[in-house]
Amino acid sequence: MTAVEDRPATEIGTRRLRKEDQRLITGRTRWTDNITLPGMVHLAMVRSPHAHATITGIDTSAAAQAANVIAVYTAADFPEGLGVCANAWPITPEQVTPDHLPMVGDRVACAGEIVAVVVARSAAEAQDAAELVDVDFEELPAVLDAMEAMKDEVLAHPSKGTNKSAFWQLDSAAAGTGGNVEEAIAAARADGILIERSYRQQRLIPAFMEPRSTVVDPTGEQVTMWTSTQIPHILRFLIAATTGMSESKIRVIAPDVGGGFGGKLQTTPEEFITLAVARRLGKPAKYTETRSESLLSGHHGRDQYQKLTLAATKDGTVTGLKVELVANLGAYIAIVGGGVPVLGAWMFNAIYKFPAYQFNCQTVLTNTTWVDAYRGAGRPEATYAIERLMDELAAEVGVDPLTIREKNWIRHDEFPFTSVAGMTYDSGNYEAATARAKELFGYDELRAEQARRRASGDPVQLGIGVSTFTEMCGLAPSRVLGSLSYGAGGWEHASIRMLPTGKVEVVTGTSPHGQGHETAWSQIVADRLGVPFEDVEVLHGDTQIAYKGLDTYGSRSLVVGAEAVVRAADKIIDKAKVFAAHLLEASADDLEWGAGRFHVKGTDKGVGITEVALATFASHNYPEGVEPGIDADATFDPDTFSFPHGTHLCAMEVDTETGQSRMRSYVCVDDIGHIINPLIVEGQVHGGLVQGIAQALWEDAIFDDNGTLVTGSFVDYTLPSAADTISFVTENTTSPSTTNTLGTKGVGEAGTIASTPAVVNAIVDALRPHGVHDIQMPCTPQRVWRALQSARSTHPGSTDEGSLQ
Amino acid sequence: MIPAAFDYVAPTSVQEALAVLAQAGDDAKVLGGGQSLLPILRMRLNAPETVIDLGRIDALRGISEDGDALVIGAMTTYAEVLASDLVRDHALVLHKAVATIADPQIRHRGTVGGALVHADPAGDVGAPVLALGGELVIAGSGGERRVAAADFFEDLFTTAVGDDELLVAVRIPKHTGWGAAYEKFVRVAQQWSIVAVAATVRAEGGTITQARIGLTNMGSTPLRATAVEDALVGKGAGDLAAICASAGAGTNPPSDLNGDADYRRHLAGVLTRRAVAAALG
Numbered sequence A: 001m002t003a004v005e006d007r008p009a010t011e012i013g014t015r016r017l018r019k020e021d022q023r024l025i026t027g028r029t030r031w032t033d034n035i036t037l038p039g040m041v042h043l044a045m046v047r048s049p050h051a052h053a054t055i056t057g058i059d060t061s062a063a064a065q066a067a068n069v070i071a072v073y074t075a076a077d078f079p080e081g082l083g084v085c086a087n088a089w090p091i092t093p094e095q096v097t098p099d100h101l102p103m104v105g106d107r108v109a110c111a112g113e114i115v116a117v118v119v120a121r122s123a124a125e126a127q128d129a130a131e132l133v134d135v136d137f138e139e140l141p142a143v144l145d146a147m148e149a150m151k152d153e154v155l156a157h158p159s160k161g162t163n164k165s166a167f168w169q170l171d172s173a174a175a176g177t178g179g180n181v182e183e184a185i186a187a188a189r190a191d192g193i194l195i196e197r198s199y200r201q202q203r204l205i206p207a208f209m210e211p212r213s214t215v216v217d218p219t220g221e222q223v224t225m226w227t228s229t230q231i232p233h234i235l236r237f238l239i240a241a242t243t244g245m246s247e248s249k250i251r252v253i254a255p256d257v258g259g260g261f262g263g264k265l266q267t268t269p270e271e272f273i274t275l276a277v278a279r280r281l282g283k284p285a286k287y288t289e290t291r292s293e294s295l296l297s298g299h300h301g302r303d304q305y306q307k308l309t310l311a312a313t314k315d316g317t318v319t320g321l322k323v324e325l326v327a328n329l330g331a332y333i334a335i336v337g338g339g340v341p342v343l344g345a346w347m348f349n350a351i352y353k354f355p356a357y358q359f360n361c362q363t364v365l366t367n368t369t370w371v372d373a374y375r376g377a378g379r380p381e382a383t384y385a386i387e388r389l390m391d392e393l394a395a396e397v398g399v400d401p402l403t404i405r406e407k408n409w410i411r412h413d414e415f416p417f418t419s420v421a422g423m424t425y426d427s428g429n430y431e432a433a434t435a436r437a438k439e440l441f442g443y444d445e446l447r448a449e450q451a452r453r454r455a456s457g458d459p460v461q462l463g464i465g466v467s468t469f470t471e472m473c474g475l476a477p478s479r480v481l482g483s484l485s486y487g488a489g490g491w492e493h494a495s496i497r498m499l500p501t502g503k504v505e506v507v508t509g510t511s512p513h514g515q516g517h518e519t520a521w522s523q524i525v526a527d528r529l530g531v532p533f534e535d536v537e538v539l540h541g542d543t544q545i546a547y548k549g550l551d552t553y554g555s556r557s558l559v560v561g562a563e564a565v566v567r568a569a570d571k572i573i574d575k576a577k578v579f580a581a582h583l584l585e586a587s588a589d590d591l592e593w594g595a596g597r598f599h600v601k602g603t604d605k606g607v608g609i610t611e612v613a614l615a616t617f618a619s620h621n622y623p624e625g626v627e628p629g630i631d632a633d634a635t636f637d638p639d640t641f642s643f644p645h646g647t648h649l650c651a652m653e654v655d656t657e658t659g660q661s662r663m664r665s666y667v668c669v670d671d672i673g674h675i676i677n678p679l680i681v682e683g684q685v686h687g688g689l690v691q692g693i694a695q696a697l698w699e700d701a702i703f704d705d706n707g708t709l710v711t712g713s714f715v716d717y718t719l720p721s722a723a724d725t726i727s728f729v730t731e732n733t734t735s736p737s738t739t740n741t742l743g744t745k746g747v748g749e750a751g752t753i754a755s756t757p758a759v760v761n762a763i764v765d766a767l768r769p770h771g772v773h774d775i776q777m778p779c780t781p782q783r784v785w786r787a788l789q790s791a792r793s794t795h796p797g798s799t800d801e802g803s804l805q
Numbered sequence B: 001m002i003p004a005a006f007d008y009v010a011p012t013s014v015q016e017a018l019a020v021l022a023q024a025g026d027d028a029k030v031l032g033g034g035q036s037l038l039p040i041l042r043m044r045l046n047a048p049e050t051v052i053d054l055g056r057i058d059a060l061r062g063i064s065e066d067g068d069a070l071v072i073g074a075m076t077t078y079a080e081v082l083a084s085d086l087v088r089d090h091a092l093v094l095h096k097a098v099a100t101i102a103d104p105q106i107r108h109r110g111t112v113g114g115a116l117v118h119a120d121p122a123g124d125v126g127a128p129v130l131a132l133g134g135e136l137v138i139a140g141s142g143g144e145r146r147v148a149a150a151d152f153f154e155d156l157f158t159t160a161v162g163d164d165e166l167l168v169a170v171r172i173p174k175h176t177g178w179g180a181a182y183e184k185f186v187r188v189a190q191q192w193s194i195v196a197v198a199a200t201v202r203a204e205g206g207t208i209t210q211a212r213i214g215l216t217n218m219g220s221t222p223l224r225a226t227a228v229e230d231a232l233v234g235k236g237a238g239d240l241a242a243i244c245a246s247a248g249a250g251t252n253p254p255s256d257l258n259g260d261a262d263y264r265r266h267l268a269g270v271l272t273r274r275a276v277a278a279a280l281g
């Protein structure tokens, strides 16, 4: 009992160190590649070096004869097929969807596509032999860029007749959620302000720390697959659905997974191939990718062209927004690849009260690596565009960027607010977050310094960038997903088992891969059931243990998954009450519940929930007509999304001599509702910020004209390290969510969504007096310097250099 | 990321290493600190049959004085260079340049000799050695020979060291009391130089009496900006901008993801001014 007295009054809100960190950080744990099984064979993939080519012959004989090679397979060796890397979200019924097979035999549609697999006794021998596989390719013309693809001159898949995959529109007039955008634009053109811009969302690579790895054990009654995935449940379902294997014969385990950022929200060719080889040979098989393979063949993110038209009155009140996207899907439509850009439909209007809105998205196929979810998935792209536009509007009106936002945002007394895109925002207080951020940032002081440096002609100029973002998280109400033709629901499941020794096992259908669910879920359950934090064990990521679940992505785990945990816990309390009353020989109505105990009102008689658990284990004495057990489970399907928001302020120093930008300070105040563990929140925000800042400044996946990934290693794909970041100031305001019991909102993607425009706005703000209005991302020193050069060579106010227009 | 199979030899003397090298010929590769060679092997850009590890040859390690010169053994690591007072006192610009290389782990492995023989134009060791007028000591079956840094770097990844030879040391004339700076321009902390400038100057009463400037990644080899060096003599801090702006003139730097040739020439001018100003203190 004394130990209990040292405990925090509530676990929720406590900065608990993460219980999973020791094993994750030391690596002494079950990463997939750490798994070694008796008789295990190793795979190496033979991949296409070409972006688009016909395969005219594959000679595997030399490889087959190499030392310790067990087999070499091509697609021809699997006439029954190897499964399908399915697209689970066709965004329109007419969507053009090329078949995406794990291994191809006749034609490759992007570099890195797998044409053969070598199986050997060791990974080294498999890799040696893979070099001996001789593939004859006849190159075909390749289309790489989305705008080029729109022309349909070179086809990514000639048999499809077009590169255009699908067109998707949301129009507020048609939907009845707002006015007619064309009328708003015409009015602004006649007598108002029209901001027309084109922005480029460059292609990014989700560079998770642990490369993808898969081990399949076909021995035993079920086939077991360990794989470095975010989605063990969805993967199991899709293996069954596309291979014909019985779902009950497949067990998928995501053991500890070293990061994903959306990059492991996929069913991959490598998983299907490893499965097929293990089953064919009857031996355990392992495939672990190299970093080079990961950069080329793990899916990519972003890659959009955005055309935007914002209409406003002369005083800067917004009247309409029209969005026209062209999104590059790559060679195939990945699991939710087509849907990711469409998620922007509900986000471009952001926190602003647009009376009229139209969102148009055209997806196209190209001969590049497939594109899918990357941290934020659709929302960073939208947030970037609208937050850049609001700065442009402020410049046009001649007011501070915060003033223009305040003029147009939803006031805190207007929640719940139904947006022009038809979404109901649960709660928020933009005024409070902004006021606190300004204070922490020293906004007025920095503006004064900026003015001084402008006046003195300092070669290093100061810029201040603003991003007042919101996002939708908590994927997702199942009925909404159904209305969008998404292939699954959005519910989540949990179960709780009360063990006889007083320990508690919480089984969650979410699949953490670095987020700290084990700690956060333990805190929640410790409070809810009144048991010690240490006594809660969180189990996840194994389809035989957590038999039901929809995994982790889209900032859903806490708001959807933990709500299921809360509901399961509440059911346990309800069940236990009946037993407690029996044990205490009292009426259930006379019992009070608190701190893990049932008390008989007005007496000192009581019984703890763990004692009830032990009593039900023995079951020597329990009420008539009741099952002897108090375990419970719950499935929660949210009614709506939750909408975190925040105000991010960034100061950048831009060296006008070299074009180099350096971050001076970064402050963000995020409102994510109630916080379970502030330490985990800070970690999520800091990491998210770095990824968003990296899009603004550093990362860019570039193919050359032949479709070869030039940024194929970390030498050229300039991923930042800790040395490139500064110490961020992060704080929170609290508008509890109304969508779940704990009042929480998601935080996994917030930093990434918000920070990119804050950084670019700051750089543009530094250079606006020099006549620079835009810099294409990433804002490399060369791009910044050239934008300045060309602005100087014309006259201030007329440069489009560095932008797309 | 698994290298192709190779034989591994670890000789303990230069003579022994040369003998193995002579025997293995073209199919052998010498291993210094491995920070360039190992990535090459792991990415299978090269697959030598024999790898000759110089790590056990004590004679190749260490920093000593020999009259007016510092002698740095080829297998001396960056970390050892950074810890050396001799280098700091007599070849400060080398110290400053080496401090910018990669991260502590790599600096405890990578060697001065490996960097010079690897001769990556973006590497940070070549320009300071060139600026300081270093001499490279090369051993072969016929004994040792010395090559001036100006003649040592022949092209991209190509030096005067023959297939059957070893670099054993670099000799650097002492530049005692010279100010120095290394201005390295990168986009992320862990990056090779987009452009870098090594400047070391001797000054009296704020007036430059001697200047040496080496340019990194402004061509296929490290370069000396001799016209700027000459123009700086007799000048002071106030005169730098006009003189240094032309540091990149006449060079033929690469164009790549980080910048094209024009931009690099521009950077060379800005960075030279900053380096010389910093070296003047």
Ligand SMILES: Cc1cc2nc3c(=O)[nH]c(=O)nc-3n(C[C@H](O)[C@H](O)[C@H](O)COP(=O)(O)OP(=O)(O)OC[C@H]3O[C@@H](n4cnc5c(N)ncnc54)[C@H](O)[C@@H]3O)c2cc1C
Binding pocket: B029, B030, B031, B032, B033, B034, B035, B036, B037, B038, B039, B054, B074, B075, B100, B101, B102, B103, B106, B109, B110, B111, B112, B113, B114, B115, B117, B118, B120, B122, B123, B124, B125, B161, B165, B166, B167, B168, B190, B191, B192, B193
């Ligand atoms: C992540 C990373 C970042 C880096 N960043 C930088 C940077 O910013 N700046 C920079 O300058 N360098 C950088 N490097 C490279 C580093 O400096 C290397 O150490 C250097 O280029 C090679 O030195 P080494 O001793 O490791 O040589 P090795 O890799 O062992 O050898 C390189 C080449 O030299 C040959 N060789 C080595 N020693 C001898 C000898 N004595 N005689 C004849 N031939 C020899 C080898 O055969 C091989 O061809 C980086 C490396 C890494 C991995």
